[in-house]
Amino acid sequence: MSKTGDSSASDVVESVQDNGAFEKAARAGHFVSGVLHILIGYIAIRLAFGQGGNADQSGALAELGEKPGGSIALWVAFVAFVALALWRVVESIVGKKSDDDSGSVMDRLKAASLAIVYIVFAWTTFGFASGSGKSSGKQNASMTSELMGNGFGKFVLVVVGLVIIGVGGYHVYKGVSRNFLDDLEGYTGKTVERLGIVGYSAKGIALIGVGALVIAAVFTSDPSKATGMDGALKTLGEQPFGQVLLIVAGVGIALYGLYSFVLARYARM
Template identity: 80%
Template sequence: MESGPAVNTSATGAVEGVQNSTLFERAARAGHFVSGLLHILIGYIAIRLAFGQGGNADQSGALAELGSKPGGSIALWIAVVAFLALAIWRIMEAIVGKKSDQDEGSAMDRLKAGALAVVYIAFAWSTFGFAKGSGESSGQQNAGMTARLMENGFGKLVLIVVGLVVIGVGGYHVYKGVSKNFLDDLEGHQSKGVEYLGIAGYAAKGVALIGAGALVIVAVFTSDPSKATGIDGAVKTLGEQPFGQILLILAGIGIGLYGLYAFVLARHAKM
């Protein structure tokens, strides 16, 4: 019977073997490409909202938009596979570290990889719903869950914590953009164009996340779960402000630029 260390070494070796698969790495990189495409569609929807057209400026709205195009159903199934591949890749990074690292990576790096794996699993699940024709609006789901949690004091506390976490994640995105720390995620020297994409994209997405988190907290204190509709709610709230049309256009452009940066990740991310 194999000892514990031997089993662990065998498991680590198996994971590293998968990481060395060129085909699997390409599938994982495709997850970045799909994420970029969805962010571009979210930006496009935000700009449409600025001109009085309908739509949900969030992942569900982007998936619905993608699914409505010719060949959209096939594209959605490809997106499911790509997101799952990227999620599995992040799980492997959480276990053995990045393939590109010379060492095993820090505990914080592994924790971040695990958190990203959860995010991409959620993306894959949401995309799966739209691929099989049963997708739902993220905003409606968020509002419904918020309403259920607001039925008791503990649930309200959970919502406040969630809102603060989302605000923190948004703040980190802004910091990562303005500090150019995102360049550490990329292989080799990058052009000024890539730098500008990353700065604008991370900042815009961060602001949207901060708005989404703030709306969750506002929903709790106003006892109005309809306010907690995620990024779509944050974008639409932006449009209700003075010069809202201009703000929506700028938000749409910024989120779209993040999508273009995700295309850079698909090609140059350290894996």
């Protein structure tokens, strides 16, 4: 393809990024993510008091669907996640709209990885909106069981576990170092800063737990351990002072949800 062709394609992508309705839809993805994290935190706190539920995305989507107008809310959530995923795809091609340059290779790779995350979120949400949603924990355990059938599958699981631990560690670092402030436009105040510190740290610790359980499932030959966020939180609840730990984790994840509302308004897009 000629340089003129490349330039024209880039111009088209940038013009899409300048569409105000598209940006609002993408920002709505952050808002929906916030709602789901608050619901996950709420379910975790419920678990601390002996009540049932799945403290993960599937559990939160099921809770949302049971509310008045839940079916409509799920379809809105699906559209919002699709919009945010597409926004990240565009960002991986031309960089952030708010950047003076096209962004570094690392920034584009980060945008591409986030696009994959939101595509998965959208797919899971579509399942619940269409009435075919399934427990994420059961699906994770089933997939883990299949992969554990051979040596290569076990290797893949260990790598996946280490990647999840790395992502969790990055979340903790981003919270403690306050690097998340670089994602926001303008001064948002100390309250937002505190939300980001606690929220990112809490989610990061939860992700580290998820990754550790994936690796534990491989070395104990017990795929039931690898049940994602729900399994990590329930394992936390089984520890000494587990009730207190679950409440703290639930509050922290809910605070990350509140920070996601901030992203919906102030994120650099």
